Amino acid sequence: MTQSDFAAPSRYFVDESGTTGDLSRAGAGLDFKQQPVFALAAVGVDDEQGLADRLAQIRTRRFPQAAELKSSKGHATTTVVSELLDAIDALGGGILLEVMDKRFTLAATMINTLVMRPVSPDDHKPSALWFRMQLAEQLHDTAPVEVYDAFIQACRNPGEASLKAAFRAVLQLVPPETPRDSPAGAIRLFTLDSLKDYRKAGVSKPEVQRRFLPLPDLGHTGKEVWILPHLSAFTNLYARINKLRDGRLAEVHIVHDDQPYVAEILRSSKQAVEDLAADNKVMALARVDYRFVETGELTFTASTSSPGVQAADLIAGFAMRHTRDALAGSRPSLESLKVFHRLANTLDGAPGFGMNLMLSNRDVLRCGLLPSQVPPMQPS
Known part of the structure; x- marks a missing residue:
């Protein structure tokens, strides 16, 4: 058929x-x-x-x-x-x-929340999604377990200290001298921009911290479920x-x-x-x-x-x-x-x-x- x-x-x-x-x-x-x-x-x-x-x-x-x-x-x-x-x-x-x-799903989630969260309709266009996938590829291929662990801890225990640690783990992955037009350099550039937005909005505010993490869902027992x-x-x-x-x-x-x-x-x-x-x-x-x-x-x-x-x-x-x-x-x-x-x-x-x-x-x-x-x- x-x-x-x-x-x-x-x-x-x-x-x-x-x-x-x-x-x-x-x-x-x-x-x-x-x-x-x-x-x-x-x-x-x-x-x-x-x-x-x-x-x-x-x-x-x-x-x-x-x-x-x-x-x-x-x-x-x-x-x-x-x-x-x-x-x-x-x-x-x-x-x-x-x-x-x-x-890879975890890497894509990090790109879409911590590194480069969507803020406008243009962020959902095919070209923008393709670009995010390239960054997810880079993160997936190069990030050690510790980078994922820092992000996971921020999800499970949201707070100023855990979120800053997640930002720091990503930034430490990419040296400052990395060319900005490379996928790794783009990750560093957008992570710095995201961290700047976080600081400007108020690092101690729980509602601000949640903006840079995936939204949890409630499971059948009432507990929060992350990145399902x-x-x-x-x-x-x-x-x-x-x-x-x-x-x-x-x-x-x-x-x-x-x-x-x-x-x-x-x-x-x-x-x-x-x-x-x-x-x-x-x-x-x-x-x-x-x-x-x-x-x-x-x-x-x-x-x-x-x-x-x-x-x-x-x-x-x-x-x-x-x-x-x-x-x-x-x-x-x-x-x-x-x-x-x-x-x-x-x-x-x-x-x-x-x-x-x-x-x-x-x-x-x-x-x-x-x-x-x-x-x-x-x-x-």
Whole structure:
């Protein structure tokens, strides 16, 4: 099936792989509990019963002893995922994927808050987003763990001392004599400007300190959650569905795996991006549309009761492991590369479908793809 004869589904089944909570709990040495990659997958298909029948056929052929196919049990093999993609194609569906390197996501967040926080609509233009991505690349490739740790401490314990320490860690990374027209020099220049703004606004004021840090969300226990990859991945995925359906979301139903610790955050964030559209505060990007004229329904259900969520679990698990292993230095097999390429190029690159990568260009290459010239949505 090609883009020209494709009708966008109205049902999307969502699941994730590689979650370890918010990035302010990165662990010693930024190991993220040995899960450095997060993936969120959405399977767009209207005929869930048809998908259930095909999943059952795949399970009978490949893992006949299993009650259901689960990524965590090793069922997301290249063969299973390839056959699953054949089934989704046959049902007129498609795949949306968000794949995020947590360390790179943390670097991008630092650029968007501490170093160069957006202050005008121009800061959301594609050229400005591209520039920020270059700075995030530089920070990701050169910053030691101590720089991230200082930023994380400022997030978890906001205050004058912790925020100054975060500024100081970034500035110490780049020597003063570094040319300003280099990415490293730009980081130093904008960090100095940001520090100047901070001092001018009042370093002891809590509301000022918060301006230079990402906004926290409240988890299901009432505790603050910082820099949650799931949140930015989901809101971007929602905007991609909006793009895919040309703004026609009234009949859309998004079914997410039942996860109480993020459910309320995702609901409130969905409402927040819809409210931004109502206020005409949206970003103009090629692959997403944050201009929500209509809104879709979001519900949560256990994977055991939803074949669509089971399919999303297999795809997210495969994408996470392929990326994780490539970033760790393993050379992907030819079969794995073929499936990963197929996920990246669903329906010949139809706007909305395919894969959005929050990785450095170097790591995109290591995964077997060419870096895009179109900037992805950046967490803030």
